Amino acid sequence: MAFPGTGKIWMNGSLVDWADAKIHIASHVIHYGSAVFEGARCYDTPRGSACFRLDAHLNRLFDSAKIYRMDPKLSYEDVHGAVIETIKANAFKACYIRPIVYRGYDTLGVNPLPCPVDTAIVLWDWGAYLGQDALSNGVDVRISSWSRSAPNTFPTLAKTSANYANSSLIKMEAIAEGYSEGIALDTAGYLSEGSGQNLFLVRNNVLLTPPASASILPGITRDTVITLAKDHGFEVREEMLPRELLYIADEAFFVGTAVEVTPIRSVDKIPVGNGRRGPITEAIQQAFFDVINGVVADKHGWLEFVYEGEPREAVGAAAKTGRAR
Numbered sequence: 429m430a431f432p433g434t435g436k437i438w439m440n441g442s443l444v445d446w447a448d449a450k451i452h453i454a455s456h457v458i459h460y461g462s463a464v465f466e467g468a469r470c471y472d473t474p475r476g477s478a479c480f481r482l483d484a485h486l487n488r489l490f491d492s493a494k495i496y497r498m499d500p501k502l503s504y505e506d507v508h509g510a511v512i513e514t515i516k517a518n519a520f521k522a523c524y525i526r527p528i529v530y531r532g533y534d535t536l537g538v539n540p541l542p543c544p545v546d547t548a549i550v551l552w553d554w555g556a557y558l559g560q561d562a563l564s565n566g567v568d569v570r571i572s573s574w575s576r577s578a579p580n581t582f583p584t585l586a587k588t589s590a591n592y593a594n595s596s597l598i599k600m601e602a603i604a605e606g607y608s609e610g611i612a613l614d615t616a617g618y619l620s621e622g623s624g625q626n627l628f629l630v631r632n633n634v635l636l637t638p639p640a641s642a643s644i645l646p647g648i649t650r651d652t653v654i655t656l657a658k659d660h661g662f663e664v665r666e667e668m669l670p671r672e673l674l675y676i677a678d679e680a681f682f683v684g685t686a687v688e689v690t691p692i693r694s695v696d697k698i699p700v701g702n703g704r705r706g707p708i709t710e711a712i713q714q715a716f717f718d719v720i721n722g723v724v725a726d727k728h729g730w731l732e733f734v735y736e737g738e739p740r741e742a743v744g745a746a747a748k749t750g751r752a753r
């Protein structure tokens with residue numbers, strides 16, 4: 429989906445028109461991928477516009493910057509305030525939120541340290557990442573021929589632009605061969621994650637997901653799903669998982685800010701379970717969408733309302749206006 433090309437973008441403290449939000453071609457980030465970023469969502473709930481776990485996303489942004497020795501010269505509060513200001517300036521009810529901290533224009537040696545650390549916040553309207561149909565019917569995926577990066581090469585706990593060169597290879601290969609997504613293994617051959625989402629399997633009513641040591645980006649949605657699953661009485665295990673477990677899993681699904689909770693119906697043309705969204709996947713989806721649609725109490729404090737006068741009084745579960753399932 430192309431950008432609308434309108435609206436305001438926050439750049440180093442100023443709101444600028446979309447068309448004017450430019451950087452120089454000699455900026456370090458363009459040549460060496462020297463940026464860290466986040467992807468969060470603001471939802472249009474029945475009680476008002478609410479950012480979902482913005483605090484966790486911004487904490488991860490600052491962690492990513494620290495790993496890359498970047499000092500944004502902005503506090504958590506500064507960036508948080510800028511996100512809220514930018515949502516309001518664009519009068520968004522719901523949007524995708526992309527803060528990015530990047531090495532700007534100074535020199536083009538590999539050493540990024542002389543270059544300024546610049547920050548921008550871009551918002552746009554982003555619907556179901558893998559299509560609305562995917563949320564109910566699931567997606568067909570392949571195991572990628574590309575692995576995630578080896579430990580002690582590209583740090584996967586940092587959400588850095590550089591890591592998305594690997595993600596792009598995984599995604600392009602999958603699309604070229606008619607799949608929606610690829611699942612990468614780590615360099616030891618264990619299941620890792622998709623190009624931009626974490627992975628869950630269900631076997632014998634237990635939820636299984638690769639641990640941080642399997643070269644994953646530990647997602648905020650992954651953490652959300654682990655919490656919701658435990659709330660609902662499911663056992664969840666984070667452990668190294670062999671590839672073939674995917675072929676014999678009862679259910680599998682992706683999770684991430686973009687894909688939310690998306691069932692996987694086949695891997696390498698082998699149906700997962702009965703080849704349809706399974707009951708535990710559906711229960712987790714329901715629990716997730718109930719929180720973001722504001723139809724259950726936000727007992728973990730994950731929703732942060734944006735506009736004055738919100739949250740409004742709940743008008744009943746029938747008034748669901750958030751994302752469809």
Ligand SMILES: Cc1ncc(COP(=O)(O)O)c(C=O)c1O
Nearest residue numbers: 624625626645647648649684685
């Ligand atoms: C490589 C990768 N893994 C996992 C995720 C899921 O993370 P989150 O749930 O925080 O969006 C993302 C999305 O940002 C990602 O790009």
